[in-house]
Amino acid sequence: MHRLSKAAALLILAGFAGSSQPPLIPDDQAVIRVDTRLVVLHCAVVDKKGGLITNLPQSAFKVYENKVEQPIRLFRREDVPVSLGIVIDNSGSMRDKRARVEAAAVKLVKASNPQDEVFVVNFNDEAYLDVPFTSDITKLEEGVARIDSRGGTALRDAVSMSIDYLKQEGKKDKKVLLVITDGNDTASAGMTLEKLVEKIHRSEVLVYGIGILGKEDARDRKRAMRAIDAMTRASGGASYYPGEVAEVEQIAEQVAHDIRNQYVIAYSPLNQNLDGTFRSIRVVAANGRYSVRTRSGYYATPEPAKRASR
Incomplete structure (x- = not known):
């Protein structure tokens, strides 16, 4: 299972901010629970000559997990450290x-x-x-x-x-x-x-x-x-x-x-089962006009709940 990036986690928590339920559970465990996991991808897009393409919108991308198209939840172009x-x-x-x-x-x-x-x-x-x-x-x-x-x-x-x-x-x-x-x-x-x-x-x-x-x-x-x-x-x-x-x-x-000069794309897998299996990933840009380099897959394994700092 992918470990949420800080940016993705903040996005999720921001969504909780407007709801009636607080993101932190006020008990002795102080556990942050995120019901829907995200898979975060760093993607380089290149043309046939190997030149980087850096100006595509989110609508130009499709993400597939085990050949099934997935909903994109986060998209940005950013020079992150x-x-x-x-x-x-x-x-x-x-x-x-x-x-x-x-x-x-x-x-x-x-x-x-x-x-x-x-x-x-x-x-x-x-x-x-x-x-x-x-x-x-x-x-x-x-x-x-x-x-x-x-x-x-x-x-x-x-x-x-x-x-x-x-x-x-x-x-x-x-x-x-x-x-x-x-x-x-x-x-x-x-x-x-x-x-x-x-x-x-x-x-x-x-x-x-x-x-x-x-x-x-x-x-x-x-x-x-x-x-x-x-x-x-x-x-x-x-x-x-x-x-x-x-x-x-x-x-x-x-x-x-x-x-x-990479894109950050996060998607929420339609298959949320943490069964330990390998899930293949493919990203398509501009209907296949460009090549996309990103990781080829991940293992859907559980991870410990994130504990809030005291």
Whole structure:
């Protein structure tokens, strides 16, 4: 089940304000009960050339859950601040690419919303949280620059750890990961790709991936692309495969632009049963004239009632 964003929750509570029943139940539990749950989507709309379309009205969109059209309850176009994680491959094969990747990470942050909070995870055989959440550019530059590239590639473990950190410590409703790697996973301990994709669906984290795969052989390149694409498609992000490492900085700016120019759409599922099943999601814009990137689905699981702060 989707956890309501603050904006969506406030919208619901505002609707209660004009009714005879107060939104807070005045008992020892102090529980806020919301009878109708919402699923909130962050949607990027692109034309055939990949250009972002940012001026569509709500009437241009249709949302489908398990192929059934759903009623849209909330719609806005807004540059909202995000909790952002930059996950950087630090394996031995990245040694000659690190300078460009470091510059790209800094450029991404500088092109992002000033209210964003950012952390950095470097990974090789293991994943390391080198910079906890901060908005300090200097700390970020130091964090991405101080590690010596060596070892293997525990990509799935690093993404899994980063999702956990985002969910536990991220203060913004919108949560994003940018993963930069140059090869296939060779060192993850127990996190399979299938488990990771399920975790992404449950987390609602938006994942972007940059695969610098020019020197990989055909088989390893295919495996690496499969992993990156699976993560980004599940979440509604995007995958990029530059021909040269010099292109990474420009791609980082493109990712920042993409994050800041998305639609927020919330719908109330016609099927309100919390049966734990996976519900597929598809969003159509302008009768299919444009492509829409958003998460491919969610698990309809119950969540604890929200308790009012004392």
